[in-house]
Amino acid sequence: MIWPGQASGTGQTDAIDRRIDPARWRQAVYSDVSLTTQWDDGEHSGTGKGRTPTCSNSQPSMVFSMLAALDVEPGSRVLEVGTGTGWNAALLSERFGSPNVVTVEVDADNAATARARLGAAGYSPMAVVGDGAEGWKPSAPFDRVLITASLRQVPRAIVEQVRPGGIIVAPYATEYGGEGVVRLTVREDGSASGPFVGSSAFMRLRQQRTQRTHVREYLGGKPWPADGAKSMTSTSPEELGDWLPMFAIGLQTAGVFPWAEVYDDGSYTLWLRDKAVTSWASIDYVPGAEEFEVYQSGPRTLWGEVQSAYSWWHLQGRPGFERFGITVAAGGLAHAWLDSPSHSVPRVG
Ligand SMILES: C[S@@+](CC[C@H](N)C(=O)[O-])C[C@H]1O[C@@H](n2cnc3c(N)ncnc32)[C@H](O)[C@@H]1O
Structure with missing residues (x-):
């Protein structure tokens, strides 16, 4: 089905x-x-x-563009994380030989069905059940790793299981929303760095899914507008709502996420909340209006943070996904950059 x-x-x-x-x-x-x-x-x-x-x-054009970014050479050992239907593992096995392919799937049912399909099609990559964020140590080191579920953090174990010069291709999603495919090259010092190669919209790696607290918990049971301070903004929430500005905002902010409460007349409230459940903001979008009502509460001024992240992106000439990149330090922390690793994306908040 x-x-x-x-x-x-x-x-x-x-x-x-x-x-x-x-x-x-x-x-x-x-x-x-x-x-x-x-x-x-x-x-x-x-x-x-x-x-x-x-x-x-996954969408075939996305699968092929990620395989192109992976740039597998004959004889390379490839790890795929997220076996899913097994199609990608079959493509890799056909091209580079089943003995060179390991695929890890967290869901035992998906893994069993994929294994049966692969076998029926004549392929026999090592297909294991497990948390792909741990990689697959018994078969490491790998020359290439393809991750087919989106990451918020690049797993340390994966970087450690790739030989220097090897490549990791993965969808990388920010907390705020917006996602791109990143192509990281692992360096001798154990760090990994590289640019985004396009946008994407994958399902999250199971262990990195976000748990979100309901808006009412932020209001603390108080009647509207609880302890929110009112102001007005001339920045339309409409400007920030596309995948690319969301991605750029997400690279700059920490633990902030949006949610739109949409009404029948075309207006909506853009809610911003922080993961620590300390702060919230609401911005009321009304079609045709030039100014929009804002309420903010908590130690963080979330609309202020999001606005300044958006302004920075706008002032840089509204760069596309391909101008951004990330570097994952040997210790595991990632930093985002624009055009080159020496030009860090600023952090707000
Ligand atoms: C978009 S599908 C993968 C598509 C797949 N490569 C194909 O060719 O059909 C994402 C898959 O990643 C799996 N997944 C999610 N978290 C995982 C994890 N931590 N380790 C391994 N697989 C995971 C999901 O169960 C799902 O089957």
């Missing part, structure tokens, strides 16, 4: 069962769309959609 379409939310079309409608199934499988194959870590069953897609066959 597959649900074709955007895998980051519930925008997929209805389920297609290969046994019932093989022609539509085939058409979907040969289209440039991702195919959701599991919801809610397998807790959801039936033909309807679940709450959150948790496994998919």
Whole structure:
């Protein structure tokens, strides 16, 4: 059973069962769309959609661009994290030989189905069940690592299991939202650094998912606007809402995330909250307005932080994903940069 379409939310079309409608199934499988194959870590069953897609066959054009960035050479040893359907592992095995491919999947059901599919197609990469953030030490060192679930932190174990000069390709998501595929080269000193090569929208690595506290907890049970201080802003929340500015804001801010409460008349409230549950801000967007009402509460002025992160990005000429990069120090901390590692992206807040 597959649900074709955007895998980051519930925008997929209805389920297609290969046994019932093989022609539509085939058409979907040969289209440039991702195919959701599991919801809610397998807790959801039936033909309807679940709450959150948790496994998919990624969009073919994304798979191919990531494989191109991985730049695998004949004889390279490759680790894939996130076996999913097994398609990517099959592509790697076909091109570089099953003995050179290790693929790790956290979900035992996904792993078992993928292993059966790979076997039926004549491939035998080492397919293991485990937390891919730990890499797969018994087969290290690797020349290449391809991660097919998005990261908020680059796992230390992965960097340590790649030989110097080796390459890691992974979707890297900021806390704020916005995500790009990063291509890191591992250095002799155990650090890894490299640019983003494009935008992406993957499901998160299972252990790095975010737990979010409800807005009402931030208001502490007090009636609106609780202890929020009112001000006005001429920056429209509309300017900040695209994937690229969200990514740029996320590289500069720490632990802030947005959520839009949308109303029927086209207006919405942009909520900003911090992960530590100390601060919140709300900005009321009204179509056609020139100024927008803001409430902020807590030790952090979250709208101020987000606005200044947005302004910095705007002043740099609104750089695209490919002008950003990250460096992961040997100790594990990542720092983001623009154009070169010596030009750090500023941190606000
Ligand atoms: C977008 S799918 C991967 C697509 C896959 N490469 C393919 O060719 O079909 C993401 C997969 O990553 C898996 N995953 C999530 N967290 C993981 C982790 N910590 N270690 C290994 N796999 C993980 C999910 O269970 C899911 O199957």
